[in-house]
Amino acid sequence: MWLVAGGLLYLAVFKKFEPLLLVPIAFGALLANLPTQNMINSPAGPVLSPVDGTVIVSTVSLGQDITMPAVVHEMPASIGKLTSKSEAEELLLSQFEKAKQDGQRLLYVIRPDSPESFAVEPEYSEIKVTIDSTPVTLRNTDKLVWASASGSVSELDAEVGDKVVKGAELLTVHSSHTGGFFHYISLGIVLELFPPLIFLGVGALTDFGPLIANPRTLLLGAAAQFGVFATYAGAMGSGIFDSSQAAAIGIIGGADGPTSIFLANALAPELLAPIAVAAYSYMALVPVIQPPIMRALTTEQERKIRMKSLRQVSRLEKLIFALVVVVFCILLVPAASPLIGLLLLGNFLRECGVTERLSKAAQNELINVITIFLGTSVGITMTGDRFLRTETLAILALGIVAFGIATASGVLMAKFMNLFSKNKINPLIGSAGVSAVPMAARVSQVEGQKADSGNFLLMHAMGPNVAGVIGTALVAGYFMTVFGSGH
Structure with missing residues (x-):
């Protein structure tokens, strides 16, 4: 993991790949x-039951001491997570032997009322163990409750x-010691x-x-979400991940780091670290990943298409747009409210013209401070036993597939729209549908100028770009509605 942290620091510092986030993530991973x-x-503090069920095994007694090791390794949530x-x-x-000594971590075994089905079925359904001369039969769906802090x-x-x-x-569990600094900072992710x-x-x-000046580019942002759903289907088909984990992995295709973290924390917190690293790594690699796909799917003639200049959009239009979008999106997908609501609040602060100080604070001080804490909090979850797994490689592979499909979908949607449109769209801006x-949007501009140095696509590409932000947030809300609990 030190090598992983070093590799991320190299990409951030020397290759300048998304340094504002990769540096805090890498440093957090080192810590x-x-x-x-x-x-x-x-x-x-209190230890809570993870499920509705019956206590099968208890290894604790009143007044007993619990001492956590210096480096705490992640432990399986259920017996079936151990594959043999x-x-x-x-x-x-x-x-069970450590239960008689200090250093014990396993506190309870609880049999759920509604056992889960495993994405990969273990080779056993029951095991028999002897605890203090008493034989106990445990099932692979039984939940394990571990201590998370030292104390009595x-x-x-x-x-x-x-x-x-x-x-x-x-x-x-009682102790006179408080939690560590990053335990409290990381609550910013845990509490969303x-x-x-x-x-x-x-x-x-x-x-x-x-986007307001050219509303049809909304379809390009929507088309890019095909990458999310295709990757969800691929993750489900792999047999490695369950539906909630597959949904959290699929959102990587939206190329939106905060949304990926938001959804992963809600649906698959155990995969938060690899999903966040994949999302931000591929965001950083946009200039490397997208151009070959864009060139492969377009002809030189298509890349030279010059789009009509966008009309001037009034302040009133922008304010009405913010209000209409926030109402429509929240009525459509209530679970996306935190993301959509704050996105449009920030935009309203920008456009209303009477909250300049608040807008500048959101653009600078607030987002900078939160970026530091968000990155390091993600990095802190990157312990070796969480990150160095087969699942991590699968997530990285699925992430690049998601990104590729999302890019291709936007380009192909633009080509499809051109079949019915007099005002042609340069298909290169379709790739900006990822958020x-x-x-x-800059990549679309660069690729367009390679074909025609006088072609300016940046502002046109911003339409599908911001549509992609809204689209990915809505898809995340949809996944939370379908697969989440308590949202």
């Missing part, structure tokens, strides 16, 4: 893989045989605060005029 103190550790029976037996027996057990609320509901307190605040800044930085603002 995550060092035996730090008072940085990442969780505070002692021998591995499961070895882990459980070692943890001050309250014991659940014992073997008790029925518990999701979120109920199982026990309380940072991505909407980033959207506030993006809205304040973005001019929606090109990497404004980098994707």
Whole structure:
């Protein structure tokens, strides 16, 4: 993981690939893989049940001490996450033995009322272990509850045989030590605060005029979302990921880092680190990934198409547009409210003309501070046992596929629209339907000028670019509605 962090720093510093985010992410990843103190550790407190179910095993007693190791490794959420029976037996027996000593981490085994089905079925359904001379039969769907902080057990609320509901307190761990700095900073991701605040800044930085002046480019932003759904289907078909994880991976195709983080935290927090790194890495590689696809799908004649100059959009039109879009989108997909609401609030602050100080604060101080905290909080989740997995390589591979399909879909949609339009669209701006603002629009401009040095596509490309931002947020809200719980 030190090599991974070093590689990200190299790309950010020397290759200048999305440095504002890759530098904090890489530095956070380095901190995550060092035996730090008072940085990442969780505070002692209540331990909650992850599911509705029955307590099958309890390894704790009142007053017992729990001591966490200096470097805390991620532990499986259920027995079936251990792919072999021998591995499961070895882990459980070692943890049951540690229950008699300090350093114990496994607290409970809970049998869910509604067992989940595994994306990859383990080779076993049950295992038998002996705890204090008592044989116990455990199922691969049984949930494991681990300690997350050092301290002593001050309250014991659940014992073997008790029925518990999701979120109920199982026990309380007391300690005089508070949690580490990044435990509290990372709550900005856990509580879904940072991505909407980033959207506030993006809205304040973005001019929606090109989209209003040429509304048909909205279709190009919508077409780019094909990459999201195609990748969702691919992730499901791989047999590695469940539906929630596949949805979180698919959103990488939107090339929108904050939205990817927002959705991953809601649907698949265990995949947050690789999804965030993939999303921001591919955003940084837009100038490398998109041009070959754009050139392969267009002729030189198409790349030379000059589009008519956009009309001047009035301030009133922009204000009405912001209000209409926020009402329509939230009524359509309520789960997208935090992203869409803050995006259009930022844009309204920009365009209304009476909140210049607030608009500048959102564009500069706010978005800069949140970017630092967002990046380092993502990096802090990149521990070796979370990141160095087969799933990470699969996510990176699916991410590049998502990006490629999204780019191609936008270009092909523009070509399709030209079949029925007198005012031709340069297909190069279709690639800007991915919501990497404004980098994707700049790539369209650069490729257009390679074919015709007098062609200016930047403002035309901003239309599908900002449409892509809205489209990706709506797709994320749709996925949260379909696959999320409690949203």
